[in-house]
Amino acid sequence: MRNSQDKSNKSPFLVLFSSLKMGLATFCSRILGLVRELLLASYFGASGMTDAFFVAYRIPNLLRDLFAEGAFSAAFVPVFTQTKVQKGEARALEVFKATFWSLFVITLFLSILIYLFAPQLVLAFAPDFADNPEKFQFTILMVKIVSPFLLFISVAALFMGVLNTYQVFFLPAITPAFLNLAVIASILFLSPLLSQWGYEPIFCLAIGIMIGGFLQMLLQYPKLKSFGYVIGLPKKLITIEVKSILHKMGPGLLGFSLAQFNFWVVTRLATSSIEGALSFISYAFRIFQFPIGILAVSLGNSHLVHFSNHWKQGEIQEANDLFTKTFFYTLFIFIPVTVFSFYYSHWLIHIVFERGAFNSHDVAMTSKAFALYTIGLPFYGLYKLTVPIFYTIDRQKIPVLTSALAVTVNVILAVSLIDKYGFAILAFSSSVSIIINCLIQIIYLKKILEIKAHLLVNLKILKLLLAAVGMYLVAQKLSPEYQVFSSSGLGQKFVILGSMCAVSFSVYFAILMALGERQLVRAVLKKFKK
Secondary structure (H helix, E strand, O other): OHHHHHHHHHHHHHHHHHHHHHHHHHHHHHHHHHHHHHHHHHHHOOOHHHHHHHHHHHHHHHHHHHHOOOHHHHHHHHHHHHHHHHHOHHHHHHHHHHHHHHHHHHHHHHHHHHHHOHHHHHHHHOHHHHHOHHHHHHHHHHHHHHOOHHHHHHHHHHHHHHHHHOOOOHHHHHOHHHHHHHHHHHHHHHHHHHHHOOOOOOHHHHHHHHHHHHHHHHOOHHHHHHOOOOOOOOOOOOOHHHHHHHHHHHHHHHHHHHHHHHHHHHHHHHHOOOOOHHHHHHHHHHHHHHHHHHHHHHHHHHHHHHHHHHHHOOOHHHHHHHHHHHHHHHHHHHHHHHHHHHHOHHHHHHHHHOEOOEOHHHHHHHHHHHHHHHOOHHHHHHHHHHHHHHHHOOOOHHHHHHHHHHHHHHHHHHHHHHHHHOOOHHHHHHHHHHHHHHHHHHHHHHHHOOOOOOOOOOHHHHHHHHHHHHHHHHHHHHOOOHHHHHOOOHHHHHHHHHHHHHHHHHHHHHHHHHOOOHHHHHHHHHHHHO
């Protein structure tokens, strides 16, 4: 009993520690991602051509949520973990081989379809592009170039899932950095060559994406091989475990279809709005993804591994305690990040993007969308935590139903309000939909897991919100005027923004400690220090 209690107490810290290792790797990747976006904005700005690239990149990403980070990973990790724990390493290897070849064949087939039907896909997502034949043809060619990306990124997600079950978090989390490095190198070195050879320089982005996806897959394989997981032919392709993975993914197909319908609506609305609107939305979302990629994905992936271990071994109370504590860790981290990102949205977009072809008008448009995206930031963090749990406990239909409602809300808001409020309403409707989606999922989880603690209405969350209000008021009182900030030199801008960041977060931590949350603050800061 004592050992079980010790494991329960240590598990949330193992999740946090694993998250921080993943977060460090992801931080490196996201920094490179910022450099990538900075160069993209500087070289190409926000124009019809960048809209063409973002449409092309979105098309293979249609299926990415199903076969890579989304439904597949959430279904694969619990099944693979259970097989390894209950049936041993030899059986786990067979499951890996069978899953690999099933995934490879399916995603290769879909990649070929994307290549062959590129013109029809572009017409479906951006019909207004047909009015500009040159942009239309550029978009089609870029879709064809990036079509193998789906295959590469899906296999990379499989490799990551296996490595995570062996508590290897840093390597899978650092490999996306090579995607960013490939795009950076393409912008710096390939775009001038393409220009010299008479091709549109923006093609370098599609080439960099394709090469980067391949590297993301390739670099994980040696570590995977060191655990004995080699790519060989399985004894049987469709095993019981593969059927279980497909079964768990089944409801995800409906959720996937709804999400892609939403994706299609948003893309069409943006491309039919002002020129550059899809680029403004995309740039804003990329910066918005920075904290999600570093913190939410890291917390969600490491939590899934530890939660699955407890659940599959019948340690239900330990699994519930782990979820409850990670839930509050997630809010503790994301609430101040949300306040800071919202208040300094214009500052952040200015310091990252305003140079070269990206002008002050582009900054103003992008910052509007970014500020509205940040409203939903804590719920995006929780969403990465809650969805995989439903797959672990075999209740995967629930997130599909909540997603259906969220997509409906998103589409209704976007379609009904875009004419009045412009393209930025697409970011607002996205935030509203994720809030609704996440809240309903939390209510379901509390009931299914029989969690006695109050998750949504409790004194701890009230303290977090009070600390956030204090943080906002201090930022409002001490921040210089934006004109002073924007007219300063680059070094001064970093000093000003960094100083305000340090002051804001210090106020947040100080208020929490004054309200009696010393243990929570110290526990999280201690792990960050390590």
